[in-house]
Amino acid sequence: ESVGHEKKTMSDITLDQFEFTRVLNERSGSKWIAIEAKHVDQKAVIILEKMAFNESNVKQILKDTDQSSDLRLDFQNDIYGNYLAFPRSELNGIKTTIIYPATDRHIHKHLRQEFAVVLETSLLYEEVTQPHIESQSQQLSLQWVHNILDHKSETERIVCDVEDPEIGFVLLPDMKWDGIAVESLYLVAISRKAGIRSLRDLNETHLPLLNNIQTKGCEAIEKKYGVTRDQLRIYIHYQPSYYHFHIHFTALANEETGFVERIHLLDTVINNITVCKDYYQKSSLLFPIKTNDPLFKKFADKQVTN
Amino acid sequence: ESVGHEKKTMSDITLDQFEFTRVLNERSGSKWIAIEAKHVDQKAVIILEKMAFNESNVKQILKDTDQSSDLRLDFQNDIYGNYLAFPRSELNGIKTTIIYPATDRHIHKHLRQEFAVVLETSLLYEEVTQPHIESQSQQLSLQWVHNILDHKSETERIVCDVEDPEIGFVLLPDMKWDGIAVESLYLVAISRKAGIRSLRDLNETHLPLLNNIQTKGCEAIEKKYGVTRDQLRIYIHYQPSYYHFHIHFTALANEETGFVERIHLLDTVINNITVCKDYYQKSSLLFPIKTNDPLFKKFADKQVTN
Structure with a gap:
């Protein structure tokens, strides 16, 4: 055999x-x-x-006197010395x-998968990204989103449900979270208002929606999981993974955030629209993209990759 | 001495x-x-x-026949074998x-430390953060920064040096980087212009400085390390770890970014000041802070923690 x-x-x-x-x-x-x-x-x-290191392993490394190579000085500045250490094999698996x-x-x-960062000006959004999203929208069904909003799926998972068509939303645990370990807490609020494809569509008319999701979402999470707002990371992805408006709630301690470039903190978004009501229509936005994504090629063809 | x-x-x-x-x-x-x-x-x-591993290091580990301990089987399931390997010390620094x-x-x-997020309005910056930074500035010496700028320390580590007092800077590998593995590339550009304590001090007069660091920094990194701009993450920390203006350059693939809340991408900063010239004076900025930091207590005393 x-x-x-x-x-x-x-x-x-x-x-x-x-x-x-x-x-x-x-x-x-x-x-x-x-x-x-x-x-x-x-x-x-x-x-x-x-x-990874742990206490007993580090103690052994420090105590070990049989270190032929031990510390090799890289450079030193004032009280800071930088070295390479070469402990015995057995201590360094x-x-x-x-x-x-x-x-x-x-x-x-x-x-x-190779990634690159592109800087999307407002013009590039209009000429490249927006037509690309529209051409894709036939292929990527949002039926699952409507099933959640209409209580046809995952109803028992809902943590908070606000019915209002303008500022309402459904909050539920993200599929990536086990729903238990608060250190890796991860929920998503899905907006009831249709037609907000992404950050690019947000303006001052959406401030009541954003504030409502922030306030009610935080209240529901504190009530159910005991995690307070100052221990949460609340953000929007750009580009999002689906073009129906939604907001991520994760534990501040959760380091599994993926690319920083994709994360737009809700407080910053609210601030930006408050400072400048058409901020998301006129700004240049960075985002990371796989270099084999057709959208990346469209940016490259315009010779405008960052 | x-x-x-x-x-x-x-x-x-x-x-x-x-x-x-x-x-x-x-x-x-x-x-x-x-x-x-x-x-x-x-x-x-x-x-x-x-x-970190790299290609030449892994090749050496595979070729090395002088491995007394080599592979120690942990468990095996079908075609998947799990081991501990103990290469020679020199190959595993x-x-x-x-x-x-x-x-x-x-x-x-x-x-x-335990962390929390605070939302710093412009008023809180003036009334709480700014006086706090000024009271601290006596204790935290910036001598090491001046040693670098004046070529008294780390001179041989400098990757790019632009002398101009307004838009000049020194670019060198960060202490946290080994200077070799481009996947974890990490350099810092330290501004020659004094008096920019943080993001809060940036306005439209600094756009030439920001653009110069971005352009010349990227050129120098591409020349020396072969990493192009669309493979870089270029950002400013708020709060910074020291109050002399500096910009971080890391590999896009480098996941060691710390708190997302602390990262302000340079392209976004340039965009913000372009959209609104006093953006950083009038905006509310989020930042993570240790809950035992005296500054956190000062925010809490104002009952304005996020």
Whole structure:
């Protein structure tokens, strides 16, 4: 049986039996990398991630006197010294996942998507983004949004429901949240008012809607989860993932925010419209986009990528 | 002279000369830890962060046959094998910062804190934040900034230097970056113009400075590191960690941004001042703050926390 055979070989495997092919993806902030490699004519995906520190591990690193290389000075300024340290191997492990033999599907799944930032002027919004969104709107059904608003789906998940057609909304836990751990709290407020596709459509007529979602949403979250407003991150995505107006509520401590460029804090949005009522019609807005997204190509064709 | 003396001892220092006191803070996702330690009756803050992987490093790890421990099987399921790997020390460095001797202030700065978000109106800035910053300015020396600008320290690290007193700046790698892995690229541009304490002081007279730092900074980074502008995140912190104007340049892929609330993208700042020349004097700005920061208490006393 081939699976059984692989199991046996894999417990005897060493890293030097793999030949490096290419880097598939890396997240330097997490000290994580995925590579494609080869072993006996079959492909492998190897994922490496440095181990996190903990108290006992750090104590061992400090106590260890058998450090031939120890600290290598990089540079020093006043009381701040910067070094590289090289503790003994055993104190500095790497979490390693080997997918072997890997199919092309495994490899593709781990391959990085390239992103770029574009600066969308108001003119580019009108000439490129808006027509693009309209051409896509046939393909991306918003039926699921209407099912929620009309109480046909997910009714039992609703945390707060305000019926008013102008300033009303439905607040419910985001699909990515387990609904329990308040440290990773994540809810979404979906506006009842139709026709607000994105941030670009907001003006001073929407201030009552924005303020109502902020106030009532925070009240409902504090009541149900005990998390107060100063512990929340309340924001709008641009570009949004669907073009029916909605606002995200997450725990301030939740670091899983994705690209900073996509996040527009609700307080800032309210401030901007208050300072300048047509702020979102005349401003240049940055956003991140996959370089293989057709919209990115349309921006590039205008030779106006940031 | 005591500073000169410390400088000499620090280049001979080894980790085992420090006695572990306690963990001050840790970020397991980033494989980062800050501890308090002791050496010859003086306190130290030691910050450890595992190095990110890169292609050449991973190739070396795979090729290295002198791996006494190599792969230790954790568990296996079908084609997925999970291991711990222990490459040779030299292939697995730890970025180490030692602040020595450290004052209680340094230790406090690195101690894990609870955060809250406050909404600072222009009035609160004038009545609370500005007087607070001025009262602090005596305690937090900016000597190290002047050392850089005057070419007394870190001169060999400078990536770009524009002399002009109005629109000039010095660009150099941030202390948090190893200077190598472009995926975690992080540089800082320090303005030569004095007197811009923060975002709050920016107005239309600073547009030439902002545009110059953006343009020349991006050119220098592309030339030296091959990273183009659409792959960069360029931003200003509010509140900043020191009140001499500076701009952060990081790789777009670098997820280590800290609180979203603190980040003001340079393109957005330029847009805001263009849309409304006194935007930063009249706007309400959100920022995250440690709940044991004296400034937070001053906001709370005004009963105006967000």
